[in-house]
Amino acid sequence: MQYEMNRREFLGTGTAVGIAAAGLMSGQASAQDGKPVRVGVIGTGNRGSAHLRFLTLMSDVEVPAICDIRQEAVDAGSKIVTDSGRPAPETYTRDEYVYQEMVTRDDLDAVIIATPWNWHAPMAVDTMKAGKYAGVEVPAAMTVEECWALVNTSEETGVPCMMLENWSFRRDNLAVLNMIRQGLLGEIQHCHCSYSHDCRYWFYDPEGNPRWSGEYLDQRNCAQYPTHGEGPVLSWLDINCGDAYATLVAMATGSKGINTYFKEKYGADHPSATHEFKQGDIVTCLVRTHMGKTIVINNDLLLPRPYDNRWAVQGTQGIYNEQRNAVFIEGRSPQSHQWESFDPYQEEFDHVWWKDLEEAGRKSGHDGTDYLEVKMFLKAVREKTQTPIDVYDSATMSCVVPLSGESIAKGSMPVECPDFTRGKWKQRKPAFAVV
Numbered sequence: 001m002q003y004e005m006n007r008r009e010f011l012g013t014g015t016a017v018g019i020a021a022a023g024l025m026s027g028q029a030s031a032q033d034g035k036p037v038r039v040g041v042i043g044t045g046n047r048g049s050a051h052l053r054f055l056t057l058m059s060d061v062e063v064p065a066i067c068d069i070r071q072e073a074v075d076a077g078s079k080i081v082t083d084s085g086r087p088a089p090e091t092y093t094r095d096e097y098v099y100q101e102m103v104t105r106d107d108l109d110a111v112i113i114a115t116p117w118n119w120h121a122p123m124a125v126d127t128m129k130a131g132k133y134a135g136v137e138v139p140a141a142m143t144v145e146e147c148w149a150l151v152n153t154s155e156e157t158g159v160p161c162m163m164l165e166n167w168s169f170r171r172d173n174l175a176v177l178n179m180i181r182q183g184l185l186g187e188i189q190h191c192h193c194s195y196s197h198d199c200r201y202w203f204y205d206p207e208g209n210p211r212w213s214g215e216y217l218d219q220r221n222c223a224q225y226p227t228h229g230e231g232p233v234l235s236w237l238d239i240n241c242g243d244a245y246a247t248l249v250a251m252a253t254g255s256k257g258i259n260t261y262f263k264e265k266y267g268a269d270h271p272s273a274t275h276e277f278k279q280g281d282i283v284t285c286l287v288r289t290h291m292g293k294t295i296v297i298n299n300d301l302l303l304p305r306p307y308d309n310r311w312a313v314q315g316t317q318g319i320y321n322e323q324r325n326a327v328f329i330e331g332r333s334p335q336s337h338q339w340e341s342f343d344p345y346q347e348e349f350d351h352v353w354w355k356d357l358e359e360a361g362r363k364s365g366h367d368g369t370d371y372l373e374v375k376m377f378l379k380a381v382r383e384k385t386q387t388p389i390d391v392y393d394s395a396t397m398s399c400v401v402p403l404s405g406e407s408i409a410k411g412s413m414p415v416e417c418p419d420f421t422r423g424k425w426k427q428r429k430p431a432f433a434v435v
């Protein structure tokens with residue numbers, strides 16, 4: 001019901017072209033009436049292989065085609081598919097643009113994109129233009145222009161685009177969303193979130209050469225990877241459906257983490273032990289929304305530390321703190337101004353998506369979170385409805401990458417956040433995880 005309404009709302013936001021004219025209702029893609037959903041994957045490296053494993057856990061999913069410019073990557077991807085008992089997918093490897101041939105196949109309903117960041121927006125745009133749902137890894141775009149290209153293409157074609165932000169689907173985050181929607185925390189005023197993860201192993205290969213991701217650390221100084229923190233916050237604060245990002249300020253520390261990594265791992269003579277990198281170790285962004293809420297988004301990928309997201313959400317009735325696994329709710333918590341465990345709340349406010357999650361899915365990526373994300377993306381594909389994370393949310397979260405860079409470059413001056421909904425956030429109703 002809710003999804004059907006969202007689809008109508010969504011179609012109303014675009015031109016008259018809509019999903020039907022994009023081919024999704026005319027047989028070009030025909031996932032309906034119990035037929036399997038047919039998914040292609042571009043980029044079958046680390047993350048793309050993980051997606052293939054989630055897809056092949058689902059009995060009603062076919063994988064007719066995969067694409068990667070590295071032969072060993074498509075071979076490994078193919079094996080994941082055939083090991084599941086499915087026919088070998090057709091593979092596309094010729095060059096960096098061969099994916100364009102794959103997305104125009106008439107036997108695909110959706111395409112998952114797990115390539116380096118610079119390819120995300122162009123590939124998602126081409127996928128939507130070919131009439132296929134685009135599921136694109138994080139961040140969905142690198143520049144403000146690319147964010148607009150995603151929004152404009154989705155509106156013009158009527159084809160949804162979902163950034164695959166898995167942390168929006170985490171079990172605790174969805175229980176907190178239920179609590180917020182049932183009013184336990186009162187009116188929400190503030191959120192804190194971070195991606196605190198020593199990712200230096202991901203930016204550099206074992207020989208100390210920058211991977212594609214590491215190249216960016218020498219090109220720009222910004223929140224390189226903000227969306228894992230932002231994902232749940234967007235729904236907690238009704239961003240793009242009752243409120244919207246208005247202004248952002250960002251500040252970066254100096255850069256010492258990469259030098260230290262190289263000095264300790266490869267010796268003081270390694271060029272990267274002394275090279276002056278652009279990227280600061282920790283970037284802290286502060287967003288103010290149009291309705292007067294604030295969000296701290298912390299980007300912390302280059303210093304040694306255990307993993308953390310440090311989510312917190314605070315309202316007029318109470319506060320949730322993920323790091324403490326605790327809540328305090330005035331009038332409900334047993335002791336005045338004292339934390340209590342979140343565990344009973346997790347049980348009471350568990351989201352139905354998690355109650356219904358298949359056992360096989362629970363054993364996969366991040367205890368089932370990633371499986372659930374892909375499952376809900378494909379539910380939208382199958383039912384030809386809006387995706388749980390839509391193109392506006394995808395653009396809003398991704399836009400923190402360029403906006404933080406701009407603010408830092410201007411000496412931490414505030415920068416205006418684009419309104420990708422063009423004012424529709426004032427009327428739009430929350431749809432994420434509404435069942």
Ligand SMILES: NC(=O)c1ccc[n+]([C@@H]2O[C@H](COP(=O)([O-])OP(=O)(O)OC[C@H]3O[C@@H](n4cnc5c(N)ncnc54)[C@H](O)[C@@H]3O)[C@@H](O)[C@H]2O)c1
Pocket residue numbers: 042043044045046047048067068069070073095096097099114115116117119137138139164165166
């Ligand atoms: N959501 C998550 O939890 C999560 C986790 C890890 C990575 N990611 C995201 O997944 C994406 C991929 O990261 P990764 O670690 O898997 O990188 P990776 O380098 O292992 O994989 C990327 C693959 O894309 C291929 N590729 C590059 N250009 C291509 C092109 N033009 N056409 C076809 N294939 C091309 C590469 O050959 C490579 O196999 C990134 O955007 C990253 O941010 C998300």
